[in-house]
Each structure stands twice: as C-alpha cells, then as structure tokens.
Amino acid sequence: MGDVQTLRKGEIALRDLSKSFQIGGRSLRVLRNVNLDIRSGECLAIVGASGSGKTTLLRILAGLEAADAGKVLIDKEPVRGVGNERAVIFQEPRLLPWQTVLENVAFGLEVRGGHARHAKERARHYISLVGLAEFADAYPKQLSGGMAQRVGIARALTVQPEILLLDEPFGALDAMTKLTMQEELERIWRDENVTMVLVTHDLEEAVYLADRVLVLPKNKDSSPKIIEIDLARPRDRSEAGFVQYRKDLLREFGLH
Amino acid sequence: MSLQDIDRSIIANGGASGVKAEEYLQRAGVKLRHWLSRYGLLAAFLVFWQAASSSGWVNPAVFPPIDAILSAMWRGVFGGALLDDIAISLQRSGLAFVAAVVVAIPLGLFMGQVRPIEQALDPILQLFRQTSALALYPVFILLLGLGEASKVFVIFWATLFPLLLNTISGVKEVDSKLIEMARVYGASRSTVFRRVVLPGAIPSIFVGLRLSATTALLLLIASEMIGANKGVGFQVMNAQYNFQIPLMFAAIFILAGLGLIANYALVFAQRRLCRWSDVSI
Numbered sequence: 001m002g003d004v005q006t007l008r009k010g011e012i013a014l015r016d017l018s019k020s021f022q023i024g025g026r027s028l029r030v031l032r033n034v035n036l037d038i039r040s041g042e043c044l045a046i047v048g049a050s051g052s053g054k055t056t057l058l059r060i061l062a063g064l065e066a067a068d069a070g071k072v073l074i075d076k077e078p079v080r081g082v083g084n085e086r087a088v089i090f091q092e093p094r095l096l097p098w099q100t101v102l103e104n105v106a107f108g109l110e111v112r113g114g115h116a117r118h119a120k121e122r123a124r125h126y127i128s129l130v131g132l133a134e135f136a137d138a139y140p141k142q143l144s145g146g147m148a149q150r151v152g153i154a155r156a157l158t159v160q161p162e163i164l165l166l167d168e169p170f171g172a173l174d175a176m177t178k179l180t181m182q183e184e185l186e187r188i189w190r191d192e193n194v195t196m197v198l199v200t201h202d203l204e205e206a207v208y209l210a211d212r213v214l215v216l217p218k219n220k221d222s223s224p225k226i227i228e229i230d231l232a233r234p235r236d237r238s239e240a241g242f243v244q245y246r247k248d249l250l251r252e253f254g255l256h
Numbered sequence: 257m258s259l260q261d262i263d264r265s266i267i268a269n270g271g272a273s274g275v276k277a278e279e280y281l282q283r284a285g286v287k288l289r290h291w292l293s294r295y296g297l298l299a300a301f302l303v304f305w306q307a308a309s310s311s312g313w314v315n316p317a318v319f320p321p322i323d324a325i326l327s328a329m330w331r332g333v334f335g336g337a338l339l340d341d342i343a344i345s346l347q348r349s350g351l352a353f354v355a356a357v358v359v360a361i362p363l364g365l366f367m368g369q370v371r372p373i374e375q376a377l378d379p380i381l382q383l384f385r386q387t388s389a390l391a392l393y394p395v396f397i398l399l400l401g402l403g404e405a406s407k408v409f410v411i412f413w414a415t416l417f418p419l420l421l422n423t424i425s426g427v428k429e430v431d432s433k434l435i436e437m438a439r440v441y442g443a444s445r446s447t448v449f450r451r452v453v454l455p456g457a458i459p460s461i462f463v464g465l466r467l468s469a470t471t472a473l474l475l476l477i478a479s480e481m482i483g484a485n486k487g488v489g490f491q492v493m494n495a496q497y498n499f500q501i502p503l504m505f506a507a508i509f510i511l512a513g514l515g516l517i518a519n520y521a522l523v524f525a526q527r528r529l530c531r532w533s534d535v536s537i
Binding site for chain 1: 431433434436437438439440441442443447451452455456458530531532533
C-alpha cells in the first residue's frame with residue numbers, strides 16, 4: 001500500500017506564508033506565517049471574519065496573487081502563478097455573456113489547449129452532471145443565479161483539476177438554492193475525487209461540506225485553529241452532532 | 257403559402273375554416289395595431305403636410321406637397337440627374353468612413369489595453385475631438401486643395417473620434433473579473449484579447465460605428481454645401497438657389513433615407529454579431 005501514497009494528487013502545503021497590502025501608505029498585514037497541510041482529496045473550509053485574509057489565502061493558492069514570503073507546494077512541488085492542476089470557482093459565475101452555456105463550459109479546457117471537439121464533448125458531460133443538459137445552448141442572461149453558478153462549476157470540473165478552489169461560491173444565492181447547491185457540490189466532490197478548498201462565511205456550509213475547518217483569526221498574532229468535523233456523510237443539518245459543531249464554530253467568533 | 261396550400265388547409269380543417277379565418281383576421285388586427293403605434297404618427301405627419309400644402313394652409317412654394325416632392329425624386333433618380341450626386345456622395349462618405357474604421361478600431365483596441373499610451377494620447381485626442389471639424393475645414397482646404405481630398409479628409413476627421421473613443425472605452429470597460437477568470441485557466445495575452453476583450457468591446461464599437469455613420473453624413477452635406485459642384489448636399493443648395501423647391505426636398509429626403517439605411521445596416525450587423533445582448537434601434 002506504500003506505493004499508493006506516492007501516487008496521491010492534489011496535496012497542498014503552505015509554508016510560512018505572509019502577505020501584506022499597501023493601503024494609503026500604510027502596510028496592512030493580512031497573513032502572517034501561515035503553515036498548513038491540505039490532504040489529497042479532502043475538503044477544507046476556511047472561515048474567518050472579514051479582513052481575516054481568507055480570500056487572500058485562496059487567491060494565493062490560485063496563483064492570482066503572490067505571497068510576500070513563504071511557499072506554496074502542490075504535490076511537494078513549489079508553484080508560482082496559475083497552474084493546470086487547479087481551477088477556481090468565484091462568488092460570481094463569471095460567464096462570458098456572448099457564449100452559450102456549452103461554449104462557456106468548454107472555455108477552460110479549450111484555453112488549456114484541449115481540442116475544441118473534445119472539449120465540447122467533455123463539457124456536455126459536466127453540463128449534464130450539474131443538471132443543465134437542456135440549457136446547453138442558452139445564453140447566460142437567460143439563466144437564474146443558481147443555474148449560472150452551476151455553469152461556473154461545470155466549467156471548472158471540465159478541466160478535471162486535482163484541486164478545486166472555491167471563493168464563497170454560494171454567497172450570492174438565495175437560501176433554498178444554496179442548500180441544494182451544497183448537496184450537489186458534496187456529491188460532485190465525492191464522485192470526482194478532487195481536493196477542495198472552500199472559503200466561506202457561512203458556518204453551516206463549512207460544517208456541512210468540510211472534513212476540516214480552518215478558522216483564521218482577525219488578530220494576526222494568534223495562530224489559526226483547525227477543527228476536525230467528524231460526522232458521517234451525507235450530513236444531517238438538524239442532528240445533534242452537527243448543531244454542536246456549528247455552536248463550537250460560532251464560539252470561535254465570540255457568538256452564540 | 258400558395259392558394260392550393262390554403263385550399264388544402266381549409267379542406268383539412270373542414271368546418272373549422274370559419275374559426276381559422278376569424279383567427280387570421282384577429283392576428284392581422286394585432287399586426288395593424290402594432291404598425292400604427294409605431295408608424296402612425298409619421299404617416300399622420302406626412303398626410304398633414306400633403307393636406308396643408310395642397311389646400312394652401314402653408315405656402316406651397318416653400319412647402320410643396322408630398323406628391324410633388326416624390327415626383328421630383330422619381331425624375332431625379334430614374335432620369336439620372338440625382339444618381340450621379342448620390343454616387344459621388346456615397347463615395348466621399350464611404351471612403352472616409354472606411355478609412356476611419358481601418359484607423360480607429362485597431363488603434364482603439366491597442367490604446368484601450370496599453371494604459372501609458374492611452375494616458376499619453378488622451379489629452380491630445382480630447383483637444384482634437386472638441387475642435388469642430390467644420391472649423392478645421394478651411395485648414396484642410398489650404399492643405400489639400402478644394403478637390404475630393406479635403407472633403408474626404410474632413411469627413412474622415414469627424415468620424416474618427418467617436419469610433420476611436422468608443423472603441424477605447426469598450427476595451428477598458430470589459431469586466432476585469434472575466435479577464436481574471438480567463439487567466440485562471442492559463443489564457444495567454446492574445447487568447448484573453450481574442451476571446452474576452454474583443455467580443456466584450458464589440459457592443460461599444462458598434463455604438464461608435466453608428467455615431468460615426470451619422471457624423472459622416474452630416475459632414476458630407478456641410479462639405480458639399482461649402483465647395484462642390486456635385487453631390488446630394490450640393491443639390492440641396494443648388495435647388496434652393498434655382499428655386500426648385502420640390503427637388504430640394506427630394507434631396508433632403510434622400511439624405512434622410514441614406515442615414516436610415518446606414519443605421520439599419522449597422523443594427524442588422526450588430527444583431528448578427530451580438531445575438532446574446534439586446535440591441536435597440
């Protein structure tokens with residue numbers, strides 16, 4: 001079984017990651033010496049108050065932002081900038097309004113050098129997976145918010161990444177759609193065998209989806225805390241254990 | 257649908273043909289109402305003009321009746337007198353418009369993406385844009401003579417800026433979040449340009465094209481009125497001097513028609529290219 005260990009993909013390690021922003025001549029420290037290991041295939045949620053640096057951390061992981069100091073290692077290799085093994089799902093679907101659902105979903109794979117026909121074929125598969133097969137030829141403006149976000153998810157899945165980075169993916173959706181999307185995302189995550197890093201401000205979402213929750217403190221001198229969510233899947237939001245985890249997380253923010 | 261088809265459909269529907277006819281009338285009624293709400297006022301205006309002129313409420317020497325204008329237009333176009341003028345006018349404005357497109361769109365696409373160049377060129381562009389092309393016409397005549405070159409150039413000059421500025425703003429206003437999304441998938445600069453920036457800028461480029469087309473006709477008339485012996489704009493002035501008022505109005509209507517055709521052609525092209533967004537006329 002030792003060989004299987006070396007084949008693992010989508011493993012992330014952060015080493016002494018620091019990042020500051022210059023705002024009005026003042027240096028604002030957002031991340032300070034963050035060390036973290038994300039296991040292959042796990043779902044890690046990152047929560048924190050606004051200003052805790054959770055989105056910055058995700059953007060550094062995505063390669064959209066450079067850290068001032070420290071390293072990001074993916075499958076033990078240091079990385080810089082964006083890479084083919086990662087895909088990002090943003091809070092907004094970010095669809096090209098002049099392309100159909102199918103063209104949007106194939107976009108990522110085409111840009112990464114996939115053959116156009118092959119890209120469209122695989123795009124169709126993932127469009128069905130997110131339940132939009134009938135809307136393949138629709139334009140983004142004809143879709144609801146939830147449907148558009150599904151298209152964004154399908155586009156990310158089509159490149160078959162090892163690591164899926166999600167920045168508050170359901171933050172702009174209504175409560176009902178959000179619950180459905182969370183269930184679908186969990187199903188996809190299990191089927192696709194992908195490492196998921198999910199930034200969210202929704203603690204229930206974190207408990208529902210994550211294997212572990214990273215709580216980023218607002219005070220940069222205290223260190224981040226990790227809470228392991230030890231619940232069977234699919235999880236039941238009303239079950240006592242679930243409620244307890246939610247309470248524990250709320251307490252981390254001084255709330256009840 | 258040929259007559260046989262109609263017969264067949266009536267036979268096929270048997271007794272229901274009465275219902276069908278009623279439905280057909282109803283649909284025609286809806287269409288008529290739609291047409292009236294859109295063009296009714298225009299038709300009423302033309303009818304009022306005709307009535308006012310032929311009954312002498314307004315001086316028919318100044319406002320000749322519509323039928324006199326139409327017959328002057330008919331004679332001018334099919335007798336060939338106005339055809340030369342239309343041809344030369346189209347040549348002047350078309351040449352200038354095409355030159356503006358060839359210069360402004362590539363330049364605008366480039367300037368919109370390279371910030372330092374855009375910032376360096378913007379003040380001088382603003383100055384040129386605010387300087388009336390007609391005020392510069394005498395300068396162009398001094399430089400290029402009273403022939404075709406100065407006319408084409410003054411139209412080119414005036415059409416250049418709306419197109420250039422709209423192209424630049426179209427490129428600059430492309431959603432940076434879409435560009436970032438493309439970057440996440442590893443898109444190169446040229447891919448980002450081809451698949452995100454250019455299609456995103458097209459609606460704004462079309463706004464520029466439509467403004468430029470209007471400006472081209474405006475400047476065409478002005479330049480033909482100042483120093484020409486041919487052209488639709490020249491005919492407007494010439495007919496007025498010779499007191500051929502129906503011919504003058506005919507030339508004016510032709511100009512309006514050219515403007516409408518140019519606008520509709522551009523709207524049609526935009527609809528084909530931008531099926532994803534709503535295009536209003």
